[in-house]
Amino acid sequence: MRVISQKRMNSAIMVAIFLAGFVVFHFIGRYFVPMLAYTRHEQPVDFSHVFHGNDVDMSCETCHFFYEDGSWSGIPTLDVCMNCHSEQLGESEAEKVFVTEYVQKNREVQWELYFRQPQCVSFSHSSHVKEAKLACETCHGPQGLSRHPTKYIVNRITKYSYVVYDSASSTIGSALVRSPEENVWGTMGMDECAKCHRARGVSTACFICHK
Amino acid sequence: MSSQTDMPTLQRCSAPKFLLWLSFWVLLLLWGAYGAFLCLYKGLNQTGMNNYFVFGVWITVDLAIIALGAGAFFSGFLFYVLRFNFLKELIGAAVVVGFICYSGAIGMLTIDIGQPLRGYFSFWHANVHSMLTEVIFCITLYLFVLTIEFVPLITENRRIREMPFLRHLGENLHGIMVVFALVGTFLSFFHQGSLGGMFGTLFARPFSYRTGVAIWPWTFFLFILSAIAAGPALTTLVVWATQKITRRRLVNRPTLSRLAKLSAILLVIYLVLKAADTIYWANFTAPEMGFRFTDFYKSPYGMWLLFGEFYLFGLVPAIILLIPRARDNDFWLVIGCLFTCMGIVLNRFSFTIQTLAVPVMPFEKFVVYSPTWQEWSIVAAVISYGVILFSLAYRYLHLFPREAELNG
Amino acid sequence: MKVDRRIFLKTLAFAGGGSLGFLSSPAPWHIVRDLARWTQNWPWVPVPPHGQPAYEKAICMMCDGGCGIKVRKVGPRMVRIDGDKDHPLNRGLICPHGTAALQTVYGPSRIRQPLKRTGTREKPDWKPVSWEQAIGEVAAKIQEIRAAGESHRIVCITNNCESTVNQLLERFLQAVGSKNLVRMNSGRDVRNVALKLMQGVDGDMAYDIENAKLIASFGCSLLEGWGTWGRLYRSYARTFADNPVQIIQVEPNLSITASKATQWVPIKPGTEGALALGIAHVLIRERLHDEDFVEKHCFGFEDWEDSSGKGHSGFKSHVLAQYAPQAVERITTVPAKEIEKLAFKFAENMPAVAVGGKGDGQLFTNVYELMAIHSLNALMGNINKTGGVFVKPEVPLTPLPPVVMDEEAARGYAVDRLDGAGSAAHPFSKSLPGNLKADEIRMLFVHDSNPYYAMPEQNTAHELFEKAPFIVALSCCMNESAARADLILPLNTGLEKWDDQIVAPDSPHPIYNLSRPLVEPLYDNKDAGGVLIEIAKTLGGTIAESFPWASMGEVLEMRVQGIHETGRGMIASPDAMAMLDRGLGPEGSLSQQYPSFASLWKKLLEDNCWFDPEPHHGPLQKALLTPSKKFEFYSQRLKDAFGFEEDAACMPHYEEASLNKDGFDLVIMAEDTLTMADDGKDTPPFLMKQLSDNVLKGNELFVRINPITALYHDLEEGDRVIVESPRGKVEVRLHLFEGVREGVVLIPLGFGHSAYDEFLRDKGVNANEVLEAKTDTITGLPIWWATPGKITKV
Amino acid sequence: MSTESPQQSVRYGMVIDLDKCTGCGNCAVACHMENNVPFRTDESDKSRNMAWLRIYKVKNGAEYPHARVAYIPRPCMQCDRHTPCVSVCPASATNYDKSTGLVDQINTRCIGCRYCMAACPYMVRCFNWWDPAWPADAEKYLNPDVAPRMRGVVEKCTFCSHRYIQAKNRARQEGRNYLEKGDYIPACVEACPVEAMHFGDLNDPEYEVAHLIKSPRAFRLLERLHTEPKVYYLSSHEWVRRWADNDAVNTQSAYSQQRQGVES
Known part of the structure; x- marks a missing residue:
């Protein structure tokens, strides 16, 4: 009897060790690796969309607009900001930093772009906004309602924002985004693009999205 | 084998001697590793390939060793499925040779593609129309099969057999090996054929392009046939060489002869079909595309290639090995098998390099390709990888079941 | 033993479980995927940034043809050049040099700041210096020469383009006391002499x-x-x-x-x-x-x-x-x-x-x-x-005001030109750089030209650059001549500078091309005009008085007023081209369209070209x-x-070209190709890409001969041969071409540069090394297009 | 995979008049500027250099003074049927778009196996043997609409498909959802100084190309392969047409004799 139980004991220990190994490494793979693989950056300037949009009552098009040739301006360059901020407006710390560090030194702000696509992608804002009449929020989420810039979480290997690929993968997402404020809404992966294109019967030819 | 509980202890050379033997091949392997490093770090500009010769010596060697590795699946098929029991003596060795060939080929392919880190795209974004997709899938899957076939060999190791789980695993695998043999045969059949199809479907390349029945099933079967003819020849060569190097008898002499005879018969069938293919292609396919037969054979890719492939390394070894007295003589056996193997290398060379050398556009010229040392080093590395793995397998695994008995 | 095995088995179990656990987590797959994405985003592959799109018109400065171009800008960068459809000369057509011009502007042979030579002329080393120091040194040298009463030994070699910059150079020399603005010759000069002899006109x-x-x-x-x-x-x-x-x-x-x-x-x-x-x-x-x-x-x-x-x-x-x-x-x-x-x-x-x-x-x-x-x-x-x-009619520009000359200037300016142009020996020529002698020169300016490489009289050119005591190069890139200068004053390229072109070659219309900066200068460089003004200001006195302007832009603005005053012609624009196509003249005079000079100037800055559709050639x-x-x-x-x-000597007649010489059985002819800039200018890498591999292979140049010539000389395609003339020999390879006349060896021009960048340097041989320049007794210009030669297999 | 018979409404194609072409190279230079094609110190190695549009020079082989030359600019043929490169790509990195007839690709998906290059009869595709590198500040002229490729991938002419996207963007900006004639033109066609190159929808009679391809002077390269290239050539010279290998019967004899008459 004792011999048998000793054997069973041994087997049980073996199984336990096996399971322990499984759990530990699964956990490492699921939570620890994403934390290692991604790094978080602060935006250089504490920008508030709400302030500009609601309190100053600017329209979105003041900063984000189409150029004459139908290409998209994206994040405004310093000269757009300088239309108002050529001198310090208000007393906030962010404004002080912005004016002294960037406006006065005539230095472009190196914004981290959550939605920056890989360089092989040519995304046409025009086709999505003007032709398909998609709202900005469809892809970008309620960015316009942010009071502070969200942390920028970037993959160390690929140098892409996690939004571009990984927000669709809930496990990685939950390992990365620690609080709701850190979450950048939306996803920009190719699979998402393709899904929507197929659903709407839009061309999925390579050159439609790739350059 | 599964019934044997106690393996005899086999006599092996001393450790220093073995290490000395290994060290030569390891050096060669390291040279190849350096070449591979250069190709991966600096890019494929390190090779002699160019926009005309997009495939070089690596693909030639790939095709050749995959063809030669066919010995594994074919022997497996004959042994497990058709119950050719005489093959029991060397089925283990055949599996190891097959494993070496396939893993070596995949290793070489990884360096050959421009973006190895993206290599998995061919699975992830597979294009079902591409012959290459089929080849990649089948080769990879077949490598899995070979790995599984390899496992029982490992579990027969004396030390490993001490562990009950692994022993059981090995024994059970053995029981179902017939399934894997069948799967392997199926997969091999496909990709050996597809490798031919890879070039046969290139309608821009009049040298290898075949139409209609000439491509399917003709080219497919030509490739399969040539592979299963050459595979056993390589197995024979390897066994013979191992016997020579270890100075031990490993298999019954008649076994080798029977294997060689098999090879020769298949070779003859292949040659007949190949001749038919060539004649049809030279007289119908090529002229339809505005080419004369001689347009394809320009210096240095001259007519000697066809001669070598067909006569010297085709008919000659076939005849040698068909004569019982010749194949029972070690010298002629080796010559016959060696020529068979060289024939297939030459055939695969023509299919890759010469195919690309023939200009497609009328205002292009014949071009010549010569590989760089980096390319050769990796070829050498694959060969030394094979030697090392086979040496280790021979030393530590029980590759030849009758070894103890024959040297008893 | 037993314990060892246990531990071994436990480790194995843990490792097995761990591997399975890790493999079942997303991590390994993500790492594989991220590595693939890393290859798609390699940091060393450039990512051209987006920016505000813009198209601006400009003038192509790759040669003096004067084509109008349209430059596509993205933010501050210029990314593309197309032809300007509204330019009367080229109407939207430009050559590959123009299309690839950005490779020169952003190219590696640009000079980035003033440089002072420290090594020898053959093996120069360069020390960056400030503009103040560079201009100060030039001024000091001029002062020294003037003090010695040798101002007439200051020489400037410049390009053959009619431009305000060349007029300013002439003016500068005059103010300093020298007549020696020497233009690089071109075939046009011979035509001008023919025109002078037969029609009596000084012009084109x-x-x-x-x-x-x-x-x-x-x-x-x-x-x-x-x-x-x-x-x-x-x-x-x-x-x-x-x-x-x-x-x-x-x-x-x-x-x-x-x-x-x-x-x-x-x-x-x-x-x-x-x-x-x-x-x-x-x-x-x-x-x-x-x-x-x-x-x-x-x-x-x-x-x-x-x-x-x-x-x-x-x-x-x-x-x-x-x-x-x-x-x-x-x-x-x-x-x-x-x-x-x-x-x-x-x-x-x-x-x-x-x-x-x-x-x-x-x-x-x-x-x-x-x-x-x-x-x-x-x-x-x-x-x-x-x-x-x-x-060719003149463009009605405001002439530059008279030069103020001091005593030394007046003395120096009265001395004859050093190159003998206009002298009794060569009364019909304007410039003869081939006649310059190094030991008569105290200071040599080289502006926007490359005489060391391009002058047919190579011996003269090489001697000049070996022996001239002080050479100042005004150049935008490191060409052979700049590489042998003592001091380099780097210039902006065509798209960064103020400049103009007064005469477009061979066009019967008066055309004025104005070039203005499209982008900020890339480097610490200046306009040639601006440099002259600064040197003049540093020199002070009457020289500074002769240069009352603040910048080159100001000079050009002053000159364009002359166009406004005549009220003729029109600014190149889509409307103007449409009218021209319909055969109509301008609607109302220029001054009606642009009542104020400011409005005309503004329009000219946008459209870059004024021209007169009715040439007003006047009576015969x-x-x-x-x-x-x-x-x-x-x-x-x-x-x-x-x-x-x-009588025949004063009339058109045929004079046999002496292309036969004992021991030389062939004629070596220079071949002008579109691909290579043969006047010593930069050839962009994309044009080198266009060269066939039987023109240049590796660094070896091919000459072309007829297969029959090859047969007679027992030569074959691709042979390495020595092409020899009385002047010298070069080693080249052979290409057989039925289009070459029997007995002719065609050698392409524009190769064999020893300066510029790695894309142009040491490619082939300079045809000048075998072509012999003879002197035309009438014009004093070289006769330079063919030479007796022979060919031998290496 | 290509369709058996092209049914799509738009088929962008090109017609190149070889009688007009002087081989000046402006198309190629414009193409390479537009598409961020890299260059190297030794561009004379034609077997490894990068050229989306190559200009071949052919001779009639006659003796002086009857020798004549012709230039054949060769962009991607954009094969309409049995598109050789598309069917062979194991990673689906290249694709035939039915809505425009363009053969396009995703360079970042290419694994660099080069099978497409072996498959392409026209030597259109180039492999990035090296990492592209631009000297000094030359990176500054790169076109943001085309991503520079990396080493180890195959690339080819795209008929400037990015210009198609731009044209669409421009049209939308002007409130149109369709393209007008001339909105979308590849860089090479735009740059041709003698209008030897024409571009447009081969199915739309409004475009000149739709008529030109029916000209008796029209032919295509290697027609016997039945890849149905959408690049047509025009020439009035029989010997030029023969160079294109247009006619299998006549070519047979001419083929070998004329092998020598090639310039590049």
């Missing part, structure tokens, strides 16, 4: 090819860069139009122009003049010529008597006697029948122009050849006529300023200058 010939029905080109590489490329290509395109123009190409070898012309007339090298006279013979014999024009406006056609009563034979009897088609056939190898046909073709397709000047304008021929060709235009009465030949008399006030088949000026006794 202008061909109205837009309206001609036939263009008879005597060896001009019309499609390889002759004149304004865009303009010539428009003419070529007209050969396919419904009402086509015919291009007759007379040339020994099958050049691109020859292969694309309506008709190619293969001819023995150097006998083009004889063929022109042969055609003249048929025209006169058959009375196909414009008898009215010849009678009224020509001198020396019929036999005549001079004031002393001495009889002279006229052009008519000269040509009828000497240049019968059979005789010409013997000279040129062109069949007599063909000559007759050509003459009829020429006469039947009026208006037709005969144009001369070999190569793309960098090759130099004998002046009599050009006179012979030009006499065809006069015979047909095509002087000052639509579709014929004009004298204005184009005939010879002593006889007529077109002179017999040049009295030539007689006066050289006192030739023989």
